[in-house]
Amino acid sequence: MDVALIVQKFGGTSVADLDRIRAVAGHVKKEVDAGNQVAVVVSAMAGVTDRMVEIAGEVNATDNAREYDTVVAVGEQATAGLLSMVLQEDGIAARSWQGWQIPIRTNATHGRARIENIETDALMRSLDGNEVAVVTGFQGLGPDNRVTTLGRGGSDTTAVALAAALSAKRCDIFTDVDGVYTSDPRIVTKARKLDKITYEEMLEMASLGAKVLQTRCVEMAMKHGVRLRVLSSFADQPGTLVVDEEEIVEQELVSGIAYSRDEAKITLVRVADRPGVAAAIFGPLAESDINVDMIVQNISADGQATDLTFTVTKGDLERAVAVVKEKRGELGYDDLDWDADVVKVSVIGVGMRSHAGVALAMFRALAEKGINIQVISTSEIKVSVLIAEEYTELALRALHTAYGLDAD
Amino acid sequence: MDVALIVQKFGGTSVADLDRIRAVAGHVKKEVDAGNQVAVVVSAMAGVTDRMVEIAGEVNATDNAREYDTVVAVGEQATAGLLSMVLQEDGIAARSWQGWQIPIRTNATHGRARIENIETDALMRSLDGNEVAVVTGFQGLGPDNRVTTLGRGGSDTTAVALAAALSAKRCDIFTDVDGVYTSDPRIVTKARKLDKITYEEMLEMASLGAKVLQTRCVEMAMKHGVRLRVLSSFADQPGTLVVDEEEIVEQELVSGIAYSRDEAKITLVRVADRPGVAAAIFGPLAESDINVDMIVQNISADGQATDLTFTVTKGDLERAVAVVKEKRGELGYDDLDWDADVVKVSVIGVGMRSHAGVALAMFRALAEKGINIQVISTSEIKVSVLIAEEYTELALRALHTAYGLDAD
Numbered sequence A, B: 001m002d003v004a005l006i007v008q009k010f011g012g013t014s015v016a017d018l019d020r021i022r023a024v025a026g027h028v029k030k031e032v033d034a035g036n037q038v039a040v041v042v043s044a045m046a047g048v049t050d051r052m053v054e055i056a057g058e059v060n061a062t063d064n065a066r067e068y069d070t071v072v073a074v075g076e077q078a079t080a081g082l083l084s085m086v087l088q089e090d091g092i093a094a095r096s097w098q099g100w101q102i103p104i105r106t107n108a109t110h111g112r113a114r115i116e117n118i119e120t121d122a123l124m125r126s127l128d129g130n131e132v133a134v135v136t137g138f139q140g141l142g143p144d145n146r147v148t149t150l151g152r153g154g155s156d157t158t159a160v161a162l163a164a165a166l167s168a169k170r171c172d173i174f175t176d177v178d179g180v181y182t183s184d185p186r187i188v189t190k191a192r193k194l195d196k197i198t199y200e201e202m203l204e205m206a207s208l209g210a211k212v213l214q215t216r217c218v219e220m221a222m223k224h225g226v227r228l229r230v231l232s233s234f235a236d237q238p239g240t241l242v243v244d245e246e247e248i249v250e251q252e253l254v255s256g257i258a259y260s261r262d263e264a265k266i267t268l269v270r271v272a273d274r275p276g277v278a279a280a281i282f283g284p285l286a287e288s289d290i291n292v293d294m295i296v297q298n299i300s301a302d303g304q305a306t307d308l309t310f311t312v313t314k315g316d317l318e319r320a321v322a323v324v325k326e327k328r329g330e331l332g333y334d335d336l337d338w339d340a341d342v343v344k345v346s347v348i349g350v351g352m353r354s355h356a357g358v359a360l361a362m363f364r365a366l367a368e369k370g371i372n373i374q375v376i377s378t379s380e381i382k383v384s385v386l387i388a389e390e391y392t393e394l395a396l397r398a399l400h401t402a403y404g405l406d407a408d
Helices: A018-033 A048-057 A065-072 A074-089 A121-128 A154-165 A199-207 A215-224 A277-287 A314-326 A350-354 A357-368 A389-402 B018-033 B048-057 B065-072 B074-089 B121-128 B154-165 B199-207 B215-224 B277-287 B314-326 B350-354 B357-368 B389-402
Strands: A005-010 A037-042 A094-097 A104-106 A115-118 A132-136 A139-141 A147-149 A170-175 A196-198 A228-232 A240-243 A256-272 A295-297 A305-312 A335-348 A375-379 A382-388 B005-010 B037-042 B094-097 B104-106 B115-118 B132-136 B139-141 B147-149 B170-175 B196-198 B228-232 B240-243 B256-272 B295-297 B305-312 B335-348 B375-379 B382-388
Touching (some): A005 A018, A005 A154, A018 A037, A018 A074, A037 A074, A037 A121, A037 A154, A048 A065, A048 A074, A048 B074, A065 A147, A065 B094, A074 A132, A074 B048, A074 B065, A074 B074, A094 A121, A094 B065, A104 A154, A115 A154, A121 A132, A132 A154, A139 A154, A154 A215, A196 A199, A199 A215, A215 A228, A256 A314, A277 A295, A277 A314, A295 A375, A314 A335, B005 B018, B005 B154, B048 B065, B048 B074, B065 B147, B074 B132, B094 B121, B104 B154, B121 B132, B132 B154, B139 B154, B154 B170, B154 B215, B196 B199, B199 B215, B199 B256, B199 B335, B256 B277, B277 B305, B277 B314, B314 B335, B335 B389, B357 B382, B357 B389, B382 B389
Parallel strands (some): A005 A170, A037 A132, A094 A132, A170 A228, A196 A240, B037 B132, B094 B132, B104 B139
Antiparallel strands (some): A139 A147, A256 A305, A295 A305, A375 A382, B104 B115, B139 B147, B228 B240, B256 B305, B256 B335, B295 B305, B335 B382, B375 B382
């Protein structure tokens, strides 16, 4: 039997209390019993980091990023120690590793540091000595010898980076859902769990608010070819594998239907149809740090003026409108409309690259239900439409059925 | 004006929440405004470490000391970060230092490690750059690059060790009492706060349950000549200075009346009066890890047998009795008595070295109140008596008055 190295990652709800930490030890034991080396990445017990963030948030320090990181990093340290103790209780040799002990070296951007390098020598010696390595997620050691944190979803990133550095056979992300679904199961009751999905598809899913994995962690896994698995801490199910396209033999045309409610639409009515107008609009928005997502410009009937529509996040709508209003003189549009009651629905699948009919099927399915499409945008593996928010559920179910994704 | 380096230490109740941490920043600011360099040692916010200890205590790990330390050390880290942020908010340059960052090197005895060395270079650079150094108490870095903790009262020890390493002018221990008193103010309402006390006296006070400072921290201060000050976080009072005898010009005969309820008495009635009998009794007790405090052997009337009385802590009484019973054959005593309803009352003062009358005054004061003395023991700066516990308050007040300690 070949010894394989497996990285496992457990999030905050999976380690919320001692009982759950004991359940986590069971998942670790299973890999150890199978003869594998195991590195476990843990988050803070649910609530601990939140409490620290809350207290630290009440202080108006001028240059507090380093101290903030020092404060919020304590949660993972406690979990790592506790899980090691619980593993020892179960007769499994284990030790905790804080980011600075390995060390996991990051850049100096406190609060959202990027991992630059993981020194694996000490860790490998411990693993080769049949010790389970329990590693604090979310944190590393900055160039100034201070503790840094990686920001949201940081523990997932730690796990993938560690799996890459250790050339792990697999990186298992244990969470409170049992895998990646063809659509949101709370809305589409016939949604099916996917056995496999490609990195690219997962990225589109993640960026569209299917919050199973953070975009950053999927990107890193794709870049380093880390086989990711998403599975539940609470159910004994194989979960969903996130892998290279080549690993998926029978690729479905469409893998899933995702959506994002965090969209708002702005339309400039009859803006001058001349070179440079797009730059005149989107330059100031970029300077104000406002991300623009979908952009559609209608063909102008008279060659003089055109309607231009784009979307921003709901949180940026007010500021975006203010920026566009300020530039009215320069842009010379007739009217300005905006609407926050919209949703972006996307059909995702690497298979659609070679199939022209995917978009058409989408438009037909929506038309049949009387749903008006406001904006369309497409990428290689995705077709997205903006529709009125009230149609969200209807559209998701209709598309799920139309692409043959419904469970039996 | 000379720049002085001051170490300040704040315990768990002094940093219990953000409001109190802000009050602590006020104490730091006062020293900074006076032109001093300040290193602050902080404990965990009251309750945080206790919660960690509780959770960790529920796990029966076999070799858990290292992990236990990892878990319980998180509290100070959070406090250090928060206090640094609050100082910055007040416009004071500050940074937190964890034990491993300085590093504060300890031996490998996890859970009750001893500080072996403090590398002060990085710390001094920061202090010389006019930064307040906020240091995590209670913890250091072991020889295996793991976090160690120092055990009970560890933050006081950190503060004194740091003051010694930095050759600080003074080490201020901020606590929830405003100094050292001539006796327990809860019992002796006329007790006075002492302006100064010697290390030796403080040691006797500490070992007798006046829990203002841990014995270990006073010993270290005495050894390195660190001027200690005990004062309240909550009141603006000068507190009590703990210093060398030479610094106290007008030494009172007696500085204080201390007591300890944690005593139990065992008497072997008519034990053989021959060489080796003491060893036969106290050898087995020592082997069972039972500390014996006072020992009294009566003069035997007939030269054949004697009564032997000694005291142990209340917690050890049961085990001590069992050990002595087991050895009955060997020791050959007639009867065995024990009594846990006793208290040790002590009169403490370096001045008594040269004054024979101190003990006599004690016996007279107790006799006047009809209090029977069961055991007497004396040291250079202390006379202790064991009496029935019910007389504790009466005895303390009588002695406090007899030695002229009462406040006006």
